[in-house]
Amino acid sequence: MSQLLVRGGHSLAGEVSIQGAKNGILPILAATLLTGDQVELRGCPRLRDVNASIRILEALGCSARWEGDSLLADTAGLNGCTISDILMREMRSSAIFLGAVLARCGEAEMSYPGGCELGPRPIDLHLAGLRTLGAEITESGGVLHCKAACLRGRDLILSLPSVGATENLMLAACGAEGVTTIANAAREPEIVDLQNFLNACGGAVSGAGTSAVTVEGRRPLHGCAYQVAPDRVVTATYLCAAASAGGEIYLRNARENHLATVTAALREAGCDIRADRAGIACTCRERLRSIRSVRTAPYPGFPTDAQAVLMAALLRSRGATVFEETIFENRYRHVDELIRMGADIQVAGRVAVVTGTEKLHGAPVRCTDLRGGAALCVAALAAEGETAVGEIAHIDRGYESIERDLRTLGADIVRTEMGI
């Protein structure tokens, strides 16, 4: 079992490139099914979740291979429409394949994606939208059976701006007769990325980034070469690492416009953050100040995925910060692990109050989920002594190599095999 050993107390310095976006590439990998052609995904991140998606494509009869930092996918050989329980359990966001398989094959079968560490992850909005487009969906024994002799474009309204539901319905709508509109759509930059990819394949999608997305269905889609956008949550993580440890870093190809609420919070805490055309510079010389409050919300609100890493950065700030997690019901599982390092955090339901302490100390801790694991690394950079971070497979789902990047920025962090 691997672990990360971090020796805190070093300020950061240096420059690192930001990897491609996990939450951008996953729906795009599903979208490749719509082309039945070869697609080159440049800057595709090498992640556990990407490997899980490749296994799904291969199980459906498609192929994918790496060429440098590009992933070449070929979906011409699609010969099935069933995604096994084992593959679905590897990554709960595999539900994103449902719309594309249905659009391409007219049917789809997959096990109900379970919840995850963050709590129940329902897909009722996905299924309701697919049914409105004409899919017949039944569930028996935990397996979803979907049939759609002919999907028809409709005006859809989401009861909440679900990222996954917006993406799934965009993909299904590509296979529907006529035009589909999605009202109350999610506005995340990853939705815009998916629109740009579909249009590069010959699609006619518009409105992504606003609450109203429109898809003209049944356009012949072809392969393309596409540059994956940089990962804004990885960017937020490394900005918080600099805030936690102190120092001066530069994040190449990071884009501040996708992270305005995160950089605003870090500036309020006392960080000097400057964006230019090529990336973002972050300098933190003084002990951070606490900030008024952090309330997660759908984009362009404060991203739930950055809640844990910002919390970790504020553990030694002067004063107290109130967090409110409005998106997921169980997204404070990292708190107990941070308390083992000397953090002062009180949780009541969806609210967490972080009171800054003078010091943190290294401790053996365990990742509870992807971003919670990253938060443990951020906190460990500021802790005295050594922190051993276990269960790091969670982190590898979304970070190509968090230790490689943090070491490049001057951190004392290594990956080792834990003794039995």
Ligand code: EPZ
């Ligand atoms: C995406 O998850 C991201 N994952 C998550 O990132 C991110 O936290 C989340 O969006 C919010 O920004 C990927 O893109 C692969 P949602 P998704 O549907 O699509 C409820 C990370 O760390 N809901 O917007 O699953 C749901 O329970 C991951 O990179 C329904 O009730 O998020 C949640 O409370 C974690 N019914 C809320 O909506 C539905 O049908 C937001 O979920 C769908 C969602």
